[in-house]
Amino acid sequence: MDAVRPVFYVSDGTGITAETIGHSLLTQFSGSRFQTDRLPFVDTPDRARDAANRIRAAGEAARTRPIVVTSCVDGSLTALVAESGALMLDVFAPFIEPLERELGEARQQRVGQAHGIVDFDTYHRRINAMNYALTHDDGISMNYDEADLILVGVSRAGKTPTCVYLALHHGIRAANYPLTPDDLEEERLPAKLRQHRNKLFGLTIDPIRLHQIRQERRANSRYAQLDTCKREVAQAEAMLRREGIEMLSTTHASIEEISSRVLEHLGINREMY
């Protein structure tokens, strides 16, 4: 059996950039096993030396060379971490020189810029969008004029987490309208949604998965019964199809993928926070 390889995400900031790319890289090597650890805020020589010691110790304990994915902007800190003997993957290094040449500008070595200090406007946009998502989560508060988009689907199809993700990461005001059994019997789009047709996106889900999710929430209720789930999903899909509203199944999709596809379909281009 191969050793479990220690992997460290080392950064002078939050380490999110290093972990994001590191995680993406590791998923491409499914024959190896990894034990990952985050070492954020490594922004002084002392902290870099501490990190190096911890990384070296992990390698000795696992009897294998550790891997470090680092996004430290200050090269002297990276050099101190490298004294651990780990394989060093510097996520910025390969791209700085081509960018400097292309832009005719030297990079600035300020730390923690990507996910660090923020201006008040950005903070506000994210928080307001999140408050909006949380207060437009039930189909009752329906000030949809302000909505950037509205997700429609049966209860527990994945609307709430998607709305919250879109708010947090894109500052988007995403409302969420759960199709009730009454709505579904009507066989057409609820009146309050019709005037916002261009903001609508449907989420659907495999009825068996829906049944599992609802069982966890209200075990053995009528709401959770497989028959109920099957009927609601069939009615919802038929209605959305008839109304010409784009629809995505969340059964095998991550929240990130659902969010990306919704934005792409509605043609919304917003930077990611």
Add this chain to the structure above:
Amino acid sequence: MDAVRPVFYVSDGTGITAETIGHSLLTQFSGSRFQTDRLPFVDTPDRARDAANRIRAAGEAARTRPIVVTSCVDGSLTALVAESGALMLDVFAPFIEPLERELGEARQQRVGQAHGIVDFDTYHRRINAMNYALTHDDGISMNYDEADLILVGVSRAGKTPTCVYLALHHGIRAANYPLTPDDLEEERLPAKLRQHRNKLFGLTIDPIRLHQIRQERRANSRYAQLDTCKREVAQAEAMLRREGIEMLSTTHASIEEISSRVLEHLGINREMY
């Protein structure tokens, strides 16, 4: 005046990895101006050719060479995108060869693995953690035995977005206890929190910023008055200090940074979703 440089995040998946590292790189070049765009799900030759055309057109319109940050796993798609003439920054390429050598394993070229299909367990953990955060957001539902951590602070200090972020990205059950004026007069930790001391982390905020935030929420209320904000913050900080509870000011910190620091302090190591 320099041209605004078109930047495209191109991916066969969501594009989150490309955008995360691309954004981090661009923040290091503050002398240039960028117009960024996401081109996700570029997973067929046709879509790659469409992307190349769009990128080329953007460069012609801006009269400057576009920059592409790409995370396409399939090199033949990247080659098609490169026909746009853009500066190509491939976020995986520089790291694959050293990793293959170190791990003694060839990478697998499956697309969209990082933020794509998910297993049910992962989905469940995220969703359950988010439901937990949303139902333990008010200091009323207080089933804190299940909490991984509890954020404490005055109303509007940044607790809710941090809890939701921790749930979404780390599957952590983060509860949130708002210190009420009554709690603050007591000058000691509310009884219901004392038994969970090792899960507590305090968030504080500059009173002027707090005043601005509360004004937006309830303009000209007593709750929003600068004097109220000053008093509450001073009382909360004094109490947390006296009780020996770690505290962080959210005034200039991003949600990501707050989350990272909370996890680091409480010694919680969870992979990021």
